[in-house]
Amino acid sequence: MSPILIQALQFLLSLSLLIVLHELGHFIPAKAFKTRVEKFYLFFDINFSLFKKKIGDTVYGIGWLPLGGYVKIAGMIDESMDTDQMSGPPQPWEFRSKPAWQRLIIMLGGVTVNFLVALVIYIFASYAFGDAYISxxxxxxxxxxxxxxxxxxxxxxxxxxxxxxxxxxxxxxxxxxxxxxxxxxxxxxxxxxxxxxxxxxxxxxxxxxxxxxxxxLRFPFIVREVSDSSLNKGADILKGDVIQAIGGTPVRFFDQVAPILDTLKNKKVPVTVQRDGQSLDIPLEIDAEGKLGIYPGGSYNRFAELGYFDTVIREYGFWESFGVGMNKFTNQLSGYWLQLKKIFTPSTGAYKGVGGFKAIFDIFPDFWSWQGFWSITAFLSIMLAVLNLLPIPALDGGHVMFLLYEMITGRKPSDKFMEYAQMVGFFLLIALVLFANGNDIYKWLFR
CATH class of the missing domain: 2.30.42.60 (Pdz3 Domain)
Structure with a gap:
């Protein structure tokens, strides 16, 4: 299977899972408080749907635009901007007829589920996979x-x-x-x-x-392959050889190679390699650009075997994994919150590194690893929850902000005000999406 296809499958599976669970977080308390949910969608269904089926009062479907998902709750001004429903008198099954505390729970349901999903993933991943890290x-x-x-x-x-x-x-x-x-x-x-x-x-x-x-990390120069255009194409150099010296100058790290080669351009020198526990001197040619034409390779396990660092492997019992998972969750949450704080502080310039869908896509490896997949999904779940808590009217955080205002002051914002606020929030959200994805395009074109 193509590496890009593997990345794409992980990307779509992870986001689809998180979106569905997030919307379930709104759907379940809405149903529990007898609030009618008119639509439950994965992705957006602008003009048409890839799939839809009505069960009871709710239409379940999959849209064609993979930019998120939504639940359409009756009697609520949301991203659908359906204001016709607000023109009639409030009905007992509508969102606007429910007590403020119930509406608050419904709005917080999505981010709550995302936080819980991340925590559960960290706990069970710790139990299933343990930890492996470089000391x-x-x-x-x-x-x-x-x-x-x-x-x-x-x-x-x-x-x-x-x-x-x-x-x-x-x-x-x-x-x-x-x-x-x-x-x-x-x-x-x-x-x-x-x-x-x-x-x-x-x-x-x-x-x-x-x-x-x-x-x-500093790595040894382990031979991966010899370039077809290399002057050393026919030399006795094999994959897995560890280069230890060039022209008599010891080489422990790959980063030491370029300065040495730069002084030996157009020369043929002995290169000492370690192969199967033995040291061999092999004459190799250095071209006019100071290159051997040999690509480096190797794995962390091989580097550890050669004594460059130690890899620590830890396994956790079932109950122990709860504490470990909670620690990972809180560390990741606090770390992401600090990053977000820097992004919204213009003097740090961190906003220049904000990425969109391509940046998220690139996080996933081009090979399938369940451990890696669940680790990334847990992080994205935290990211989705935190971003949704931002006090922007088009997001859950905006609705929560107005609900808290209502609960504190006892005054409910008018439907017209909420309509305008939703429009402002929607355009602000679109601007943020365009900025993030514009950064991706800029980096792709110019870096």
Whole structure:
């Protein structure tokens, strides 16, 4: 199966699952409070539906525009902008006739379900798959640093990232994830530590730069394949060989190779490789551009076997997985909230990195992994819940905002006001969608 097709299937399956569950979160309390639900749709059905069937008072269907989904609740001004239903007197089965506390529960149902879905996924994924991570304590020779922003701050390859905002991490993956919202980092070089304050627009600079890498693991040069155009196409070099020296100069990391080759252009030199526990010297040619024409490869497991870092594997019992899953949920939620806060703070420039559907699509790997799929789905569920809580009238958060106002003041906003608010929120939401997807297009065309 095509890698792109695998990505697309994961993307559609994950979003469809989350959308249906989100809308169920509205549907179930609406039915429980005897509120009529006229439509329950996956995707939007502008002008026509791919599928629809009426059961009772509700039409269940699948639309053709995969930008979300909705439930149409009677007596409520929503994204359908059906104002005709509001012209008559309120009916007992309508949303507007229900007490404010019931309407609040109905509106909060979607995000509540999304939070619960993420929590349940983290719990059962911890039990089913456990955790595997790279130990930061096992990384002895620092990280590879190529990003101009970090280089300008005096950080260089070989520096070890010790702490983020004063906090240390056992897992390299956790370290990388928290680096996105960091304000200060502590690095170590030659046994000396120093704390570096990141610029306020750090995320903005990363988003607009050509190099978006941060602290990367340093890998050995393991041969994956020899290019067909390489001068070394017929040489005795095999997949899996580990290059240990070039022209007598030791090579431990792949990032050391380019500077060495740059001084040996148009030369034929002995290259020492490790193969099946033995060291072999193989004469290889370096072209005029300082290239061997050999592609690197290898896996984390192979790197760990060679002693570059340690991979820690943890398994959890059923009851233990509840605490582990809750911890993952709260960490992911707080981390995403910090990212969102930076996005809505213009001085950080983080808004430049906002992505749309392509950015979400790219999160999924081009191979099928249930562990990866559920991990991404849990994160997207949190993202969907948090975004829906934004106080924009077209979103659940906007309705909640007006309901809280009604419950506190005892005054209900008029239907005309809600209609105008919904229109403003709808156009604002469209603008945000266009901006996010416009960023995707810009990056695709110019980066």
């Amino acid at each position: 930061t304590k096992s990384i002895k020779d620092g990280y590879e640093v190529t990003n101009p922003v970090l280089l300008d701050l005096g950080i260089q390859t070989g520096d070890n990232l010790v702490a983020i905002d004063g906090q240390t991490y056992d897992s390299f993956q956790e370290l990388r994830r928290n680096l996105i919202t960091a304000e200060q980092i502590t690095v170590e070089r030659d046994g000396q530590q120093r704390t570096v304050t990141l610029p306020e627009d750090f995320l903005g600079q990363l988003s607009t730069g050509e190099d978006i890498s941060l602290f990367e």
